[in-house]
Amino acid sequence: MAITAVNPGFRMKKKRSLAPVWLLSPAGIVILAVLVAPIIYLVFTSFTNYDQRTLYTGAFDSVGFANYVTLLTDPDFWWSLIRTVFFTAAMVIGSIVIGTGVSHLLTRLGTAMRYVVTVVLIFAWGMPNVASSLVWKWLFQPGYGVINWFLTQLHVFGDMTNVDWSNNAFLSYSSIWMLIVWQAVPFIALTLYAAETQIPAELKEAARLDGASEWRVYRIITLTFLKPTLLLVTILSVIWDYNVFNQIWLVSQGGPDDATSTLGVFTFKTAFVGFELGQGAAISVVTTLVLLILTVFYIRNLIRSGEDL
């Protein structure tokens, strides 16, 4: 800005520089080719009857809105959508509540203990989700799984040894919920902790001197300060959990009886198991539209939280 005042010509010249164009073009071309063109093609495909036959013959017809009509009258779709919304809500609430708790816990610990918890968090976070899904199947294995053994030892639920978690809708979902929350908490906890350490200590001290209870200090001062971060983390979690695919696919394949089949699983099954690619594309378009709405919230908050574009 100062430059503008001293020498307006300098900035003008810079503005006309072609440098940004050639700096941006390579990345721009790749993004257009690999992301934008496919999305346009996705919309196009959703209006065709592209299927397995087409993969060999290349022949397909335009079917207008038929795929969308099929979709909107298909109870499987509506159930997948309902499940996705419900699952996302349950996972986000679980991970945000635990994450907020752990973040606050970190502020209460001595250096050594805090280091231990941080390392533990990073281990859980760093596990690739394909590996963690396999570990989950092993933990919840009927007969030899350590979770079933542990639950049996509690003597609360009776003999759980041979319970097959993948055979029951509720249990199957519970195990996936635990897997997602287990891996989501570290990011949330560490992000919130970083924000929590920025709160000026004098504020809390003053409130304590005025006789406020710890809970009130937390609720009135800490949570107020954490609000923007908390909101951002929540929106991101919603987007990520809405998109969860690997863990569900690897742990339950959407089963039993589609009980854990979310939109992602439904799309994948339609497009790559049944090879109804046109129909799958229509589901993807709807999924993406919902996601775009969520993304708008995210971007608006990023801008509001001071990220300058």
Next chain:
Amino acid sequence: MTTTAPAGIGTDVPETADEAKKISRAEAKETRNRPRRRKKVRWISNTIAVVFSIVWIFPVYWMVNTAFKPRSEAMTSVPQFLPANPTFHNFIVAFTQGDFLLYLRNSAIVVAGAVILSILLGLFASAALSRFTFRGRRTIMVFILVVQMLPATALLIPQFLIFSQIGLIGTYGGLMLAYVGAVLPFTIWVMRGFFLAIPMEVEEAARIDGASTWQVLTRVLFPLVMPGIIASSVFAFIAAWNDYIVSYTFMQDQSHYTLPVWLASFTTQTTGTDFGGQMAASVLFSLPVVVFFMIIQRNLVSGMSAGAVKG
């Protein structure tokens, strides 16, 4: 950390005698109770922390524990919390029967290509979006944020169709390209942050000395954003290394599988329900990622909130 301030210093001067009495009473109570209360709070916090740590590390511990057990010890009705006869047998199985090195090579080729390409492209693009002012910059930034959020499952169908028409399905190049698309917006976003942190004066000084735009970039700016290059390389590495669904859809020939697909098919392909083998393979696969997470943990939080590795 929390020494009690003497009354009157650093706090507001009480207006009435009544108020003053109330404050001093509360303070006296605080000072009296504080050491004991704080000790108790510390004790409770530590207990919760220990319980939490045990629960949260358990899956990792159980993976490692099982990986070092002989089969007879892994499949017992009463779980054994330490291997009685630790063995590398499972790892040997992963390397020999599982052909770990072949899939490691596949993953290495694709991931290395994707990381190098996305860093190079991202470096130039983020320089443009941070060190230059031009019309439409804001629009481009928003656009990048939006494409970054596109769900992998939605891109999968059209990418699969387009790539199969131009013969890229099943090739390293095709998979690499899909990964570049997935991580490029994010690397641009992260590196841009590092560029913005460089003071304008540095660039101006170089310009006054007669450096061209290219020289300013390569001699001055790029070396200064090295930490950003490293951080976003690690992010790109993790995203590409962990991907399952794209690789699973694109690489139909088993000899071209990448590690995650190999790992997921390990059960049925080679060893049946050999959990020891599966866990050993999982350890091998997770190790580099966990190591990287440890190294860049400081950058992780700020980077992830800017959009991040897709969960």
